[in-house]
Amino acid sequence: MSRRILTLALDTPLDTVFDYRWSSPTDESPEPQVGQFALVPFGRREVVGLIVDIKLSSDVDEAKLREVIALRTQLAPVSAHWIALCRFAAEYYQRPLGEVALPCLPKHFRAAKTVALDRALKKLDQPAAATTTVTPPSRPSLNQEQQAAVDAIAGTTGFQTHLLFGVTGSGKTEVYLHAAERLLNAENNPENNRENNQDDTPEHRGQVLILVPEINLTPQLEASVRARFPELTVATLHSQLAEGERLRHWIAAHQGKAAIVLGTRLSVLASLPQLRLIIVDEEHDPSYKQQEGLRYSARDLAVWRARQLDIPVVLGSATPSVESWQHAQRGRYRLLPLTQRAAANAQLPRVGLIDLEVQKAPDGLSTPLIAALRARLERGEQSLLFLNRRGYAPVIHCDACGWISNCRRCTAFMVLHKPERRLRCHHCSLEMRVPVHCPTCGNVDLQPMGRGTQRIEEHLQVLFPEARILRIDADSTRRKGSAQAAFESVHRGDVDILLGTQMVAKGHDFQRLTLVGVLNPDTALFSQDYRAGERLFAQLMQVAGRAGRAGGHDGSAPASEVLIQTRYPQHPLYRAVLAHDYAGFAESTLAERKAAGLPPFVFQALLRAEARTLQDALDFLQQASDLMTAEGVVLNEPVPMTITRVAGVERAQLLLESASRPQLQAFLKPWMHALRQLKSRLRWSLEVDPVDI
Ligand code: ADP
Ligand code: ZN
Ligand code: ZN
Numbered sequence: 001m002s003r004r005i006l007t008l009a010l011d012t013p014l015d016t017v018f019d020y021r022w023s024s025p026t027d028e029s030p031e032p033q034v035g036q037f038a039l040v041p042f043g044r045r046e047v048v049g050l051i052v053d054i055k056l057s058s059d060v061d062e063a064k065l066r067e068v069i070a071l072r073t074q075l076a077p078v079s080a081h082w083i084a085l086c087r088f089a090a091e092y093y094q095r096p097l098g099e100v101a102l103p104c105l106p107k108h109f110r111a112a113k114t115v116a117l118d119r120a121l122k123k124l125d126q127p128a129a130a131t132t133t134v135t136p137p138s139r140p141s142l143n144q145e146q147q148a149a150v151d152a153i154a155g156t157t158g159f160q161t162h163l164l165f166g167v168t169g170s171g172k173t174e175v176y177l178h179a180a181e182r183l184l185n186a187e188n189n190p191e192n193n194r195e196n197n198q199d200d201t202p203e204h205r206g207q208v209l210i211l212v213p214e215i216n217l218t219p220q221l222e223a224s225v226r227a228r229f230p231e232l233t234v235a236t237l238h239s240q241l242a243e244g245e246r247l248r249h250w251i252a253a254h255q256g257k258a259a260i261v262l263g264t265r266l267s268v269l270a271s272l273p274q275l276r277l278i279i280v281d282e283e284h285d286p287s288y289k290q291q292e293g294l295r296y297s298a299r300d301l302a303v304w305r306a307r308q309l310d311i312p313v314v315l316g317s318a319t320p321s322v323e324s325w326q327h328a329q330r331g332r333y334r335l336l337p338l339t340q341r342a343a344a345n346a347q348l349p350r351v352g353l354i355d356l357e358v359q360k361a362p363d364g365l366s367t368p369l370i371a372a373l374r375a376r377l378e379r380g381e382q383s384l385l386f387l388n389r390r391g392y393a394p395v396i397h398c399d400a401c402g403w404i405s406n407c408r409r410c411t412a413f414m415v416l417h418k419p420e421r422r423l424r425c426h427h428c429s430l431e432m433r434v435p436v437h438c439p440t441c442g443n444v445d446l447q448p449m450g451r452g453t454q455r456i457e458e459h460l461q462v463l464f465p466e467a468r469i470l471r472i473d474a475d476s477t478r479r480k481g482s483a484q485a486a487f488e489s490v491h492r493g494d495v496d497i498l499l500g501t502q503m504v505a506k507g508h509d510f511q512r513l514t515l516v517g518v519l520n521p522d523t524a525l526f527s528q529d530y531r532a533g534e535r536l537f538a539q540l541m542q543v544a545g546r547a548g549r550a551g552g553h554d555g556s557a558p559a560s561e562v563l564i565q566t567r568y569p570q571h572p573l574y575r576a577v578l579a580h581d582y583a584g585f586a587e588s589t590l591a592e593r594k595a596a597g598l599p600p601f602v603f604q605a606l607l608r609a610e611a612r613t614l615q616d617a618l619d620f621l622q623q624a625s626d627l628m629t630a631e632g633v634v635l636n637e638p639v640p641m642t643i644t645r646v647a648g649v650e651r652a653q654l655l656l657e658s659a660s661r662p663q664l665q666a667f668l669k670p671w672m673h674a675l676r677q678l679k680s681r682l683r684w685s686l687e688v689d690p691v692d693i
Helices: 080-092 097-101 116-123 146-153 172-185 215-226 242-252 265-269 299-308 322-329 367-379 453-463 482-492 522-526 530-545 570-578 582-596 612-627 661-676
Strands: 004-011 018-023 037-042 045-055 160-166 208-210 233-237 258-263 275-281 313-319 335-340 350-355 382-386 395-398 415-419 423-424 431-433 447-448 468-472 497-500 513-518 561-566 603-611 633-635 639-646 649-658 685-690
Touching: 004 037, 004 097, 004 468, 018 037, 018 570, 018 633, 045 097, 080 097, 080 299, 080 661, 146 160, 146 172, 160 172, 160 322, 172 215, 172 313, 172 335, 208 265, 208 299, 208 603, 215 233, 215 482, 233 242, 233 497, 233 522, 242 258, 242 612, 275 299, 299 313, 299 522, 313 639, 322 582, 350 513, 367 513, 367 561, 395 415, 431 685, 453 468, 453 497, 468 482, 468 639, 468 649, 513 530, 522 530, 530 561, 530 570, 530 582, 561 570, 570 582, 603 612, 612 639, 612 661, 633 661, 649 661
Parallel strands: 160 313, 160 335, 208 258, 208 275, 233 258, 275 313, 350 561, 382 497, 382 513, 468 497, 513 561
Antiparallel strands: 004 018, 004 045, 037 045, 395 447, 415 423, 423 431, 603 649, 603 685, 633 649, 639 649
């Protein structure tokens, strides 16, 4: 009977790993392996942990060690590469290894009972049900730029980051699909699994990971991928999958059965033993940044993973993040430009600005925009209106006494949701009926101020009673599957005017759209957040890119147009949008950042604290700041966060900056250790490379 000490990473905030005793139940029992999972007692619970080391003896008193309950032998161990990825993320983002490695696994897999796991494995073993015959997909022949990009990617041996800088509608998807196909079919693919030897060699060789920013974009891409690779297994990974499904897809990826894995940011942490290529679509998108728990950038981890595996990674965007642009300028990333729209005769839309100082827009829509909408209705073409504010009005107020609908738990307004007749706080989810009279003075005439998507929708219905108007935002798509159904109705042509928030701005390939109207983008110009301009520019280019994608074969493609309503038509950001000039915008943004000493010219980390009183939060941060100093790392004054109070909790932050990433990292590790020793009862968290400051 063999005995071992197993070291496990467990999902706990304690920054350590844990030793357990293991002895084989019978002589034939398989030996434990690093990378396997095991069920162990932890306190009064039983939890699943990851085996990171196997030893003959422990440094701690072995008599005190507890016994492993069971090994999860049903699955092959995760690869050394996967553990290294988790270790890197843990070190870089300053989290315990177990809090990185375990939470990214499907819930069912971490359950004490293995029923769900056994069921999933059984289901995966059954031969797949005969798939309904897919109509052979249209397979456009690549244009020169697309071909050059595919050749560059597929011709890469070893690690290389490619920045696929393709204007909207330039056919980036085709480049991804062709590159994936080339890598999966590559002659020189080693037959043997790169990093672990699983017995069941799948029929195909290699795996491709495709990351998309939005769940809503997965169905369209998934359909293209399945149609293009009908013989391959495609797995999707995102947070809307049912747990059972998620487990099956995760296992398919882990077993190497899924040749293509398509998912949102969390899929960058999937176990992919035969990974050959990573694609990050819309790499600039803020949703690649996880904002709670392990605050990681999926884009950055994708690049790290590719480097570690020595494989190519493709970052695609019409508006790359300025960090990526800088890397490309410095030659670290290889720039692959797609300068033209791909579809025959499709042109980038003409962008126009509507000066709101000249053209009044009492109900949110100016006369020229209304005329442009009417012209599309008459021609039977689709229009899209983009307003990044949901609800009816961001606030209601009383003219008589000045009362406004503040949230009593947050430094924020309660938003009027008219169809539901409710006030809602978008920060803490507090809800109440709309008061029938002013809570302070009793005035019955409460007025909505400002405009959200619901109010614009109401106005559109009055202006165009005969038009089919569809609103897509977080409120209209609460039910599972409703967003997909809504987008499908747009694709079918059942909608004349589509109205929505950033949900409609991204990625979708709307074929019948010839007009995009942008309402109210100005607020972002004066934001405290230094990234607001970059985000707005990307958003405008993206939403503008939804127009005029179809083209036409006889050169008669309808002229497409983007109209932006603004009070600042001379603002350089709008001038750059007008000229479709990403490069100019990126260069001037980088110059400004350099002058102001902002990322990517400095590296930052942000310590946040939450407390009952603001003073407590600030005091904690000051205490943290006094713990240590280090050369080359600046600890700024603790300050209240912009939205200071959320759900009754006061929030403050402390920004750390350094010109050197290694110097910052070298400071963070011992500092975090010292912070943990404080054993403060306050909630606090650290974010490395923060995006919202
Ligand atoms: P992007 O992601 O770059 O915005 P898409 O990948 O959605 O663009 O492609 C835009 C449109 O161009 C799609 O309808 C696609 O089918 C079409 N397309 C892509 N490549 C070609 C090509 N080589 N020839 C003709 N049409 C193409
Ligand atoms: Zn009042
Ligand atoms: Zn609130």
